[in-house]
Amino acid sequence: MPQINRWIALLPLAAPQLPNFAGIERAFQERFPDAVQPSTPGGTERLTTCSLGDFTASATLIDQPIPPAQLVGPCAAAWYWPDAAAAVSNHTAHLLLTLVDEGGTPIDRALAFTRWTAAVAAASDALGVFWGPSRAIHRPADFIDQAVQSSINDLPLYLWIDFRIEPVANATGGPGFLRLYTTGLEALGQNELEVQHFVGEPQTLLSSAYNVAHYLLERKKVINDGDTIGLTEEVQLTARRGPSMLGGELEVIQLQWE
Structure with missing residues (x-):
């Protein structure tokens, strides 16, 4: 094919x-x-x-x-x-x-x-x-x-990647949260990124995902399941490899805040 x-x-x-x-x-x-x-x-x-x-x-x-x-x-x-x-x-x-x-x-x-x-x-x-x-x-x-x-x-990531942020209602009736997924990283040779649950400002979530994407592309890094990514001294993310929350067979990197 x-x-x-x-x-x-x-x-x-x-x-x-x-x-x-x-x-x-x-x-x-x-x-x-x-x-x-x-x-x-x-x-x-x-x-x-x-x-x-x-x-x-x-x-x-x-x-x-x-x-x-x-x-x-x-x-x-x-x-x-x-x-x-x-x-x-x-x-x-x-x-x-x-x-x-x-x-x-x-x-x-x-x-x-x-x-x-x-x-x-x-x-x-x-x-x-x-x-x-x-x-x-x-x-x-x-x-x-x-x-x-x-x-x-100076890669134009905002042209190449759609960092999609969506609000999600809490099924248990508690406070809502945000989720994020990217489209475009796969064409650049990396796995797409996803965040299933984030509580905070949308700009913070966007900046964090952008920085991880830039890190992956600039350093040509291969992220393994369980790796830790340090955005700052205070902010550490854990990367998990798994199926996309959107369904299908695509394997993505799921980012979790520690």
Whole structure:
């Protein structure tokens, strides 16, 4: 069975127009002058392809909207972009972006695809950026700004990973609590993170999960069942490996506060 390509992004458009390679190349050079530049362009009226170092990148024009069901959840969850649903509601077409894995590490691929996506978004006046690996949607200007600031030493985790926090009612009638799960770490070569029960501020939970994700990716750490992760001298987490609380066969890292 062929492997599914993880590196997909969707850009909703107000009008069905594919930017030409020259425009994408210019946007790329302006924003990422020190990165490997796109080269050897090809394609058709509705498809642009190029080489991006060891990778092959593409942008395909789809002359119809993204299915509404694919955007409803991400738009509703985009607390950082309250107007997401309204911003993309009237789009008439979209671009399908891909990156074919032909080498490098997951981080190399993610950085290359982030730059390609940002350049195409800038060249096409996209209404939004739907990042496939995390199934999250972003305001184009925010995506481009964070992409420009990103590097191997400054990973744009909020672009790559959806840190989803949900309130949970206590079945016993006691105080409610929060839970968290990530989407996007698997594409980066790590297990997804989950917190089944947390009492405290949402920002504290988000910051803790972010720091653990950054620790895993920066140090390429393999977390074993029962390992302790020290976020600060006062805050220690225990990592447990187990099935996802969301169901299915996915093994995740469950974080527990000590």
